[in-house]
Amino acid sequence: MESFVAQWVNDSDRTPQVREKVYLVGGGPGDPDLLTVKALKLLQKAEVVLYDALISPEILNLVNPKALLVSVGKRANNHSKKQHEINQLLVKYGKQKRGVVRLKGGDPFIYGRGGEELQALIAAGIDFEVVPGITAASGCASYAGIPLTHREHSQTVMFVTAQCKNSQENIDWTSIARQNQTVVVYMGLLKNDVLAQQLIAYGRCPNTPVAIIENGTTRAQRVITGTLGCLTEMVEEQQVISPALMIIGEVVALAHQLDWYPNNQLIQHMSKMKPVYKLREAV
């Protein structure tokens, strides 16, 4: 079977019908050049695009000018629509068979609630397809010059979020604080103090390098480097705003050597305070 992209390139009149399905599409972390070819083709054909707050204006400019653009503006602690309302909208437009693209930041299956939206479509008997996107961890790390793994520093990468549906009590801090591991924290800005305290309490050294990447892969990208023990001070003093991603681990030390992105504002945070931390109490 000819691939989706090959069909598109070979004969634009015989392009696949986008009308019969809802396409759950990852829009990447911000830079429109990081869209996949398939995502771009679908956006150019779509008749309805439901998009999140993190989708950049540059990406929206690539959408079929005749398409209906529906903002569902989801942001942490500031949901303009509740998840069940978004699901209802998807089902509503999906039933109209109007070439619907559900455009989400990064990858739809990484902290994107893509699974929940597909379950709603299944319950309504609507067909779908998933188009992965470059997730913030990958995009931001690349544009910050931080390799998530490196044979000399880190063999494991862990993605974690500070936003949990239920209680945070079940978080496995022992695994997150493991040595020689890179930890990438999504939606962690508001919980940075708990994060730093717990990682240190569970054994991660307060001097572990940390980077906060704000507006990664965009022209406004800032990368602030420092140490785990000073994470809260970094967020406050540098007045970090959302969206921001944190990377914790020895690989962060390479950011100054591998800095390549021309728009990158790389800031080495100089701590004014002694890091405050305590060791985990013996159990």
Ligand SMILES: C[S@@+](CC[C@H](N)C(=O)[O-])C[C@H]1O[C@@H](n2cnc3c(N)ncnc32)[C@H](O)[C@@H]1O
């Ligand atoms: C709801 S999650 C969505 C993640 C998305 N599905 C992905 O795969 O990247 C939103 C969080 O991703 C991170 N994020 C997304 N885009 C970012 C960017 N351009 N720069 C920094 N962090 C970003 C931030 O931690 C933000 O709070």
